[in-house]
Amino acid sequence: MLRLALSVAILISVSDLQAQPSKENGLLWGSIYGDSFGGPYEFKKVSYHPLIHLDKKLNSNQWQTLAKSVRLIDYPMKASPYGAWTDYAPAGTITDDSRHKIIYWNARVNNRVSRRSLAKSYTLFHKKKTGMYSTWLDQYVRSAWYVLDKNNPLSMPLERLWGGVPTQAGQMIFLLEALSFPNDPIKAYKHTYKINYIDQGVAKDYTSSVVAGLSYALAQSATWNGFKLAMINTDPYQYSKIPYVKREISQCILMAQDFVKMSKGVPKSLYKILEENLQAKTWWEAKTSFVASLAFLEMAYQNDNPMAALALVKDFGHDTDSYAQIVGAVIGALEGIDKFNPNEIKLIQDKIKVEFGDVLGL
Numbered sequence: 001m002l003r004l005a006l007s008v009a010i011l012i013s014v015s016d017l018q019a020q021p022s023k024e025n026g027l028l029w030g031s032i033y034g035d036s037f038g039g040p041y042e043f044k045k046v047s048y049h050p051l052i053h054l055d056k057k058l059n060s061n062q063w064q065t066l067a068k069s070v071r072l073i074d075y076p077m078k079a080s081p082y083g084a085w086t087d088y089a090p091a092g093t094i095t096d097d098s099r100h101k102i103i104y105w106n107a108r109v110n111n112r113v114s115r116r117s118l119a120k121s122y123t124l125f126h127k128k129k130t131g132m133y134s135t136w137l138d139q140y141v142r143s144a145w146y147v148l149d150k151n152n153p154l155s156m157p158l159e160r161l162w163g164g165v166p167t168q169a170g171q172m173i174f175l176l177e178a179l180s181f182p183n184d185p186i187k188a189y190k191h192t193y194k195i196n197y198i199d200q201g202v203a204k205d206y207t208s209s210v211v212a213g214l215s216y217a218l219a220q221s222a223t224w225n226g227f228k229l230a231m232i233n234t235d236p237y238q239y240s241k242i243p244y245v246k247r248e249i250s251q252c253i254l255m256a257q258d259f260v261k262m263s264k265g266v267p268k269s270l271y272k273i274l275e276e277n278l279q280a281k282t283w284w285e286a287k288t289s290f291v292a293s294l295a296f297l298e299m300a301y302q303n304d305n306p307m308a309a310l311a312l313v314k315d316f317g318h319d320t321d322s323y324a325q326i327v328g329a330v331i332g333a334l335e336g337i338d339k340f341n342p343n344e345i346k347l348i349q350d351k352i353k354v355e356f357g358d359v360l361g362l
Contacts, residue, residue: 020182020218020220022338024218027329029337029340030331030337031101031326031329032101033348034313035094035098035321036091036094036348037310039321040074040075041314041317042095043318054267055267063303066305066311067305070308070311071341072092080132081132081133081136092348093351094348096172098325099125099356100169101175101176104173106124113177122141126138139161139162140198142154142161143160143197146197158197161200164201166202167200167284168285168319169198170199171290174195174196175325177195178217181215185212185233188214189211192211193208196208202248205237205247209232212230214330217230227330249290252291252294253294257298259274259295260298260302265302270312274292278292280318284322292313293326296312296313296316306331328340
């Protein structure tokens with residue numbers, strides 16, 4: 001169906017143009033929930049669901065069981081710069097994915113973030129921390145100083161960040177941009193693209209398109225298929241019209257759908273297809289993160305249990321916190337904050353407040 005509708009405009013009714021607090025909170029805290037959920041499994045040995053055989057097609061009851069199995073757990077590892085900052089951190093602790101969102105949030109001025117305000121926010125956060133707590137930002141701060149003052153000794157060209165590899169960094173940092181442009185995918189895309197000095201190459205289109213999709217998802221009547229179409233149809237800089245090359249994000253959306261179809265509804269088959277076809281080197285490349293997250297959401301939505309997508313992330317492994325924070329943002333924006341366990345959301349909020357103070361509107 002999606003293949004036949006690529007040229008159809010995304011239409012939002014007048015009633016949808018009202019703010020949807022449940023969806024806005026869902027996007028924000030769903031993304032942070034996903035990070036906290038995926039953090040304990042990041043690059044760890046995969047442990048499949050004990051009661052469900054993922055090498056077979058699941059029935060509706062098994063999908064519900066998988067969705068209900070999603071819960072926060074303690075971290076089974078010591079503190080690390082990019083992970084939790086406490087040894088064997090308790091459930092509800094966040095990782096670098098959400099810390100980037102705190103830095104982004106701190107950069108907001110009159111509900112907007114600029115390149116300079118974001119860069120300044122990075123330098124301020126970095127300045128307050130030492131040792132392991134600043135190491136994770138060392139490379140980002142060099143780019144930030146390039147935006148603020150190219151003569152600063154820490155300044156390095158933007159193209160240098162992560163060796164110029166198109167990573168999923170922007171997909172961690174900028175998801176909350178959709179909150180500033182609810183139900184306005186084009187403005188959301190353009191502003192994200194404008195302030196995004198982090199991403200390299202095609203990764204800027206990935207990040208801006210995801211934010212555009214999330215902007216659409218905040219509409220009351222938004223759907224999963226509509227979310228995908230919003231990403232495809234929001235193309236203000238005409239990536240799809242560049243001669244001799246196809247727009248990568250559109251191809252990847254179709255790729256994720258095809259992978260789910262090829263798997264015939266069997267989770268382990270989907271994992272194998274992703275492993276063989278993505279051929280990732282780091283598993284945090286922009287394309288890898290995007291395709292994996294969309295494939296898990298596609299399979300879960302096809303089976304009417306979107307929260308099961310988080311369980312699929314956990315069982316797949318690799319960069320689980322980064323995939324899960326995208327999945328959580330999409331579920332939260334489409335379904336609202338009520339999809340998540342309120343006690344676990346409160347647990348995350350309390351831990352953030354203790355560790356970082358009054359941030360993220362707390």
